[in-house]
Amino acid sequence: MKFRIPATIVALTAALVAIPAYAEQPAAQPQTETAEQQSAREKLRYDANRPLGQAVPEGYQPPFTQETVIKLNAIMRRSIDVLDEFDRLNVDLAQARESNDSARIAEIGKRFGELEQQALNAKTDFMAEKAALIARKEYYDVTYLAAMEYYVEQAPIEISETLAAKGG
Numbered sequence: 001m002k003f004r005i006p007a008t009i010v011a012l013t014a015a016l017v018a019i020p021a022y023a024e025q026p027a028a029q030p031q032t033e034t035a036e037q038q039s040a041r042e043k044l045r046y047d048a049n050r051p052l053g054q055a056v057p058e059g060y061q062p063p064f065t066q067e068t069v070i071k072l073n074a075i076m077r078r079s080i081d082v083l084d085e086f087d088r089l090n091v092d093l094a095q096a097r098e099s100n101d102s103a104r105i106a107e108i109g110k111r112f113g114e115l116e117q118q119a120l121n122a123k124t125d126f127m128a129e130k131a132a133l134i135a136r137k138e139y140y141d142v143t144y145l146a147a148m149e150y151y152v153e154q155a156p157i158e159i160s161e162t163l164a165a166k167g168g
Contacts, residue, residue, distance in 0.1 A: 063141035071129050072148055078157040079120040082115050086159055089115075112163055119156035124154040142152075 020104060064072065089108050096104040133140055 037105070045059060046124055061139055063144040065138060068129075068138065068140065072126070072145075075122050075126045075129065076148055076150060078125075079119060079152050082119045082122065083155055083158065086115050086162075090162070112159070116159045116163070117141075119159055123152050123156055 038067045051129065089111055093105065096108060130145065133145075154168075
């Protein structure tokens with residue numbers, strides 16, 4: 001079971017998060033878009049469709065500063081690597097069970113515990129970096145940060161749920 005968020009999913013998630021709150025109102029009421037909602041929608045459309053090499057419009061801010069992107073992407077990479085190894089080891093575990101290789105099964109079980117801890121460490125590091133970002137009062141795009149946070153939070157959950165379903 002792989003849990004990955006490709007760029008298109010992140011863009012879609014960003015678009016879904018930006019859906020105005022008035023969408024939950026009854027359809028009979030007139031719905032008007034506020035300037036803030038329109039600006040957010042236009043920014044998402046711009047982010048998703050800007051051709052490479054095209055100049056950015058005046059006032060455009062990237063979702064994060066370069067330093068923040070580097071820090072957050074490094075944490076995301078750790079979560080991705082953990083899930084990739086976890087998926088690979090699940091295949092190895094199935095093969096070890098078929099061949100009744102108890103030593104390999106025990107080794108994989110130990111490694112699963114280590115991977116779960118690494119995923120939890122990545123989550124902790126992400127939350128610390130998020131808190132530092134907020135404390136610096138640095139501009140960031142809430143939508144992108146929320147999508148990254150969701151992914152990092154889900155990695156240890158996916159591992160623990162899969163292990164629980166397999167009986168340890």
